Amino acid sequence: MFRFVMRRLMWALPMTLIITFVVYVALRVGTDPLASYLRVNQRASEKKIQQYIETNGLYEGFGGYVRGYLQWLQGFVTFDWPRSIKGSREVWPEFRDAMFNTLRLGLTATFLGILIGLSFGIFVALKPGGLRDATVSTSSFVAISTPPYVSALLLQLLFAVYWSKWFGQSLLPTSGVYPPGHRGFDLVLMIKHMILPVTVVVIQVVAVYARYMRASLLEVLNSEYMRTARSKGISERRVLVRHALRNALIPIVTVAAIDIGAILGGLIITERIFSYPGLGDFFLGAYDNGDFPQMMPWMFFFTLVVIAFNLLADVLYAVLDPRIRLG
Amino acid sequence: MTNEVVLSLRDFRVTFPTLFGDVQAVRGIDLDVRAGEIVGVVGESGSGKSVTFLGLMGLLPKGARISGSATVNGTELVGAPRQVLREVRGRKVAMIFQDPLSALNPTHRIGHQIVEMIRAHQSMSKAAAMERAIELLNDVGIPQPRERARQYPHEFSGGMRQRVMIAMAIANDPDVLIADEPTTALDVTVQAQILEILQKIQSERQAAIVLITHDLGVVARVADRVQGMYAGRVVERGPVAALYDHPSHPYTQGLLRSLPSVGRDRLVPIPGSPPNMIEPPSGCAFRVRCPHAIDRCSLEVPTLRVVGDLESACLRADELRSVGP
Amino acid sequence: MSPRRMAVRRFVKHRAALISLIILGIMVLFILLAPFTARYGVNEAVFKTSPEKPNSFLSPRGIAWLGTDDIGRDLYSRLIYGLRVSILIGLASAFFGTILGVAIGAVAGLRGGWIDDLLMRVTDLFLAFPFLVTLLVLRSVMSNVPWLKPIVGNPTSIRFVVILFVLFGWMGVARLMRGQVLALKEREFVEAARALGASNTRIVLRHLLPNSAGPILVALTFAVSGNIIAEATLGFFGYGPQPGAGATSLGKLVGGAKGALLPGYWWLVVFPCVILILVSLCVNFVGDGLRDATDPKLDGNR
Numbered sequence: 001m002f003r004f005v006m007r008r009l010m011w012a013l014p015m016t017l018i019i020t021f022v023v024y025v026a027l028r029v030g031t032d033p034l035a036s037y038l039r040v041n042q043r044a045s046e047k048k049i050q051q052y053i054e055t056n057g058l059y060e061g062f063g064g065y066v067r068g069y070l071q072w073l074q075g076f077v078t079f080d081w082p083r084s085i086k087g088s089r090e091v092w093p094e095f096r097d098a099m100f101n102t103l104r105l106g107l108t109a110t111f112l113g114i115l116i117g118l119s120f121g122i123f124v125a126l127k128p129g130g131l132r133d134a135t136v137s138t139s140s141f142v143a144i145s146t147p148p149y150v151s152a153l154l155l156q157l158l159f160a161v162y163w164s165k166w167f168g169q170s171l172l173p174t175s176g177v178y179p180p181g182h183r184g185f186d187l188v189l190m191i192k193h194m195i196l197p198v199t200v201v202v203i204q205v206v207a208v209y210a211r212y213m214r215a216s217l218l219e220v221l222n223s224e225y226m227r228t229a230r231s232k233g234i235s236e237r238r239v240l241v242r243h244a245l246r247n248a249l250i251p252i253v254t255v256a257a258i259d260i261g262a263i264l265g266g267l268i269i270t271e272r273i274f275s276y277p278g279l280g281d282f283f284l285g286a287y288d289n290g291d292f293p294q295m296m297p298w299m300f301f302f303t304l305v306v307i308a309f310n311l312l313a314d315v316l317y318a319v320l321d322p323r324i325r326l327g
Numbered sequence: 328m329t330n331e332v333v334l335s336l337r338d339f340r341v342t343f344p345t346l347f348g349d350v351q352a353v354r355g356i357d358l359d360v361r362a363g364e365i366v367g368v369v370g371e372s373g374s375g376k377s378v379t380f381l382g383l384m385g386l387l388p389k390g391a392r393i394s395g396s397a398t399v400n401g402t403e404l405v406g407a408p409r410q411v412l413r414e415v416r417g418r419k420v421a422m423i424f425q426d427p428l429s430a431l432n433p434t435h436r437i438g439h440q441i442v443e444m445i446r447a448h449q450s451m452s453k454a455a456a457m458e459r460a461i462e463l464l465n466d467v468g469i470p471q472p473r474e475r476a477r478q479y480p481h482e483f484s485g486g487m488r489q490r491v492m493i494a495m496a497i498a499n500d501p502d503v504l505i506a507d508e509p510t511t512a513l514d515v516t517v518q519a520q521i522l523e524i525l526q527k528i529q530s531e532r533q534a535a536i537v538l539i540t541h542d543l544g545v546v547a548r549v550a551d552r553v554q555g556m557y558a559g560r561v562v563e564r565g566p567v568a569a570l571y572d573h574p575s576h577p578y579t580q581g582l583l584r585s586l587p588s589v590g591r592d593r594l595v596p597i598p599g600s601p602p603n604m605i606e607p608p609s610g611c612a613f614r615v616r617c618p619h620a621i622d623r624c625s626l627e628v629p630t631l632r633v634v635g636d637l638e639s640a641c642l643r644a645d646e647l648r649s650v651g652p
Numbered sequence: 653m654s655p656r657r658m659a660v661r662r663f664v665k666h667r668a669a670l671i672s673l674i675i676l677g678i679m680v681l682f683i684l685l686a687p688f689t690a691r692y693g694v695n696e697a698v699f700k701t702s703p704e705k706p707n708s709f710l711s712p713r714g715i716a717w718l719g720t721d722d723i724g725r726d727l728y729s730r731l732i733y734g735l736r737v738s739i740l741i742g743l744a745s746a747f748f749g750t751i752l753g754v755a756i757g758a759v760a761g762l763r764g765g766w767i768d769d770l771l772m773r774v775t776d777l778f779l780a781f782p783f784l785v786t787l788l789v790l791r792s793v794m795s796n797v798p799w800l801k802p803i804v805g806n807p808t809s810i811r812f813v814v815i816l817f818v819l820f821g822w823m824g825v826a827r828l829m830r831g832q833v834l835a836l837k838e839r840e841f842v843e844a845a846r847a848l849g850a851s852n853t854r855i856v857l858r859h860l861l862p863n864s865a866g867p868i869l870v871a872l873t874f875a876v877s878g879n880i881i882a883e884a885t886l887g888f889f890g891y892g893p894q895p896g897a898g899a900t901s902l903g904k905l906v907g908g909a910k911g912a913l914l915p916g917y918w919w920l921v922v923f924p925c926v927i928l929i930l931v932s933l934c935v936n937f938v939g940d941g942l943r944d945a946t947d948p949k950l951d952g953n954r
Contacts, residue, residue: 145936
């Protein structure tokens with residue numbers, strides 16, 4: 001196990017470098033940082049432009065990309081990040097704040113969503129084929145077919161706009177972490193602002209995990225070792241918990257670790273609609289401005305997260321399922 | 328044999344409701360199994376042999392309907408509350424399944440699975456139960472049982488896994504051991520070893536063993552008595568030797584003809600396939616495949632009656648007896 | 653499982669797929685006959701009842717069944733024209749994406765080796781990133797490489813969006829096809845064909861493709877709804893296609909709902925959203941029904 005993890009970790013470094021290099025080239029080509037710089041600084045002198053190219057490593061050609069990437073990487077790891085193009089601000093403080101906001105939103109939603117989703121899945125798998133099953137299965141199908149911004153729009157319409165029309169004041173805020181102009185920490189306000197975005201993400205996560213859990217548990221329940229377990233004369237509760245649930249959860253844990261990308265993807269959209277200052281909003285803002293210095297750290301960070309969670313999925317699977325051997 | 332009857336079935340029936348109608352899987356079975364004997368239950372797949380025993384243990388999917396009577400040491404199982412069934416399962420009646428790889432939980436250690444069986448019925452500390460499990464593994468011929476107990480099912484070979492199943496089944500000294508096709512998934516050489524272990528259990532522990540199989544060869548090797556089943560009914564039963572020498576029911580005759588043996592040039596399979604059990608044929612269910620069927624066969628449901636040393640459910644048993652296999 | 657439950661389940665399942673198919677059929681009929689079914693042109697303002705009364709932001713009423721938008725256009729008619737563009741994009745990109753995916757998956761499965769490794773790594777990478785991020789990066793690369801311009805066209809054209817979705821959408825099918833090829837490769841009929849000297853192309857076209865038609869058809873169906881949603885997502889965030897002057901798509905219509913939210917023009921929010929959910933739900937249900945129908949391994953329980 002230890003050797004496996006070490007080997008995978010050793011692989012992770014070149015993987016990260018290759019992926020981020022590809023991303024670097026894609027962003028250089030796609031967002032053209034120099035053009036973005038010229039758009040913002042229209043009267044920049046020839047000398048200043050040349051200086052900007054030098055400091056940011058915006059050389060052309062494949063060799064130029066490699067050189068530029070290495071220069072960027074050096075700055076990145078020594079925490080000497082280039083400033084944003086728009087407003088020439090420091091990237092890290094904004095990135096850090098966005099990260100904490102996203103973590104707060106994402107962890108809450110993921111935790112709640114998986115918990116509720118798994119419960120639904122178990123609830124349905126224990127009595128498949130009935131009205132209960134049809135209701136939950138159909139609802140989760142509807143939820144999966146509904147993009148997050150659509151549910152967000154409908155929730156906003158109901159709880160913010162029409163609620164205030166009918167009852168005089170809006171029930172839940174629809175944007176930000178705090179009301180405009182608010183200073184300091186206020187837990188109640190913060191939670192109030194999180195309710196709608198969390199709900200939007202939770203709906204998706206619940207639907208996905210209810211389906212996963214239902215399928216996984218049904219497969220286990222139909223397996224022969226369940227019959228053996230019952231033939232032993234142990235309690236039905238023990239049969240379900242020790243034999244069925246435990247085994248049904250193994251593939252789910254793995255999926256959950258790999259799914260982190262999809263969940264974060266849902267977060268990006270949700271953050272945008274609720275003007276929630278998280279990483280998704282950060283990325284889309286940077287994309288709109290063609291702000292290369294803001295997008296690259298985002299991509300690097302995300303690549304690391306994806307690789308780390310993939311590794312975690314492999315390790316968890318091996319720990320939980322004795323049939324998997326790590327070679 | 329004069330031992331007491333430990334397992335007794337009377338007019339035992341199992342029906343599965345489906346979309347297309349009720350499947351009458353078992354249609355009135357009588358059976359007595361005595362302590363210390365091995366009874367072979369033989370038939371093609373779909374004859375209702377496995378369903379009978381899963382049914383009396385209450386292990387069939389929800390929706391299956393069971394009627395008649397099934398008693399173990401006098402305890403009625405049909406319609407018994409869950410608590411009664413739980414005490415019977417694993418304690419009085421234990422089961423061994425066909426495919427030991429899928430029948431053992433892949434994520435639990437072997438030792439733990441046996442310990443769970445022991446502790447379900449005996450108040451024993453985990454450590455003591457583990458010692459007992461290791462002893463059992465040793466009894467069924469698993470080398471280095473202490474190390475093996477810490478391993479998982481996938482680390483065992485097919486034969487070794489079936490030994491584990493047997494060790495688990497005898498953990499609580501059950502009165503009846505139901506072995507459902509225990510050797511079908513195994514190599515021929517391993518088959519012999521497993522059958523030997525079953526015989527050893529029979530003689531040493533005086534357990535009654537029900538051997539469910541489609542293989543008459545297996546039955547011939549170890550069973551004392553045979554019960555042949557077709558379409559959810561008993562067609563013929565009696566001592567093994569008598570059934571092999573003078574089978575009187577065309578179905579048993581067919582089964583014997585389809586068996587490889589020395590001095591036989593070719594195997595003759597039974598033509599046709601088992602009937603649809605939603606609407607089984609009237610009268611004798613075998614008549615549609617039977618070479619000796621007469622008009623009366625479709626009118627009358629033949630009951631078991633004594634023909635020589637056997638009991639046979641064929642209207643023409645007396646005349647066919649002389650034909651031989 | 654009891655027979656009644658089995659019946660309920662099959663009924664519900666098949667009924668959902670069947671109803672979805674009927675709804676989709678009606679929708680397709682409506683968009684094909686758009687000049688007749690739509691009451692106004694896509695860019696046409698609703699007739700003013702009197703010169704003083706404005707025709708913008710009318711709530712649903714007789715002259716505009718689903719209300720009007722900010723410049724007085726009929727939402728019902730615009731939904732029909734928007735749906736037409738969205739379904740066209742969904743179908744076209746799913747179709748070409750599936751073809752590309754089948755080709756790549758077949759090559760990966762048949763060739764094996766480093767080609768296989770490379771393709772699967774690329775697939776992993778694409779699938780790991782949030783799809784909106786991948787789409788946006790891909791989109792900006794496509795629109796900023798000069799020599800691609802004549803092929804992909806303007807970033808706001810339908811062609812561009814279709815090519816974008818095709819480039820993004822082949823991965824799932826490629827994986828599926830690769831798995832099918834690997835499984836089928838060992839089967840006797842393929843071995844036999846190879847022994848008879850059949851070429852790889854021939855084996856794929858004559859043997860592997862027909863044998864994996866079911867799963868591919870299912871994947872194609874899900875790709876249609878996936879691409880309709882993807883178009884709507886791009887449109888919602890303002891990166892979608894701008895098909896012609898005044899023409900519209902579901903994405904644009906749903907995106908337009910943002911501005912209608914606070915003033916409380918509910919119809920501009922609710923109707924586009926409902927149509928989008930309905931289309932993707934129906935297509936998904938049909939895909940689910942197809943999966944049940946084409947997969948013999950699935951019993952009533954799954």
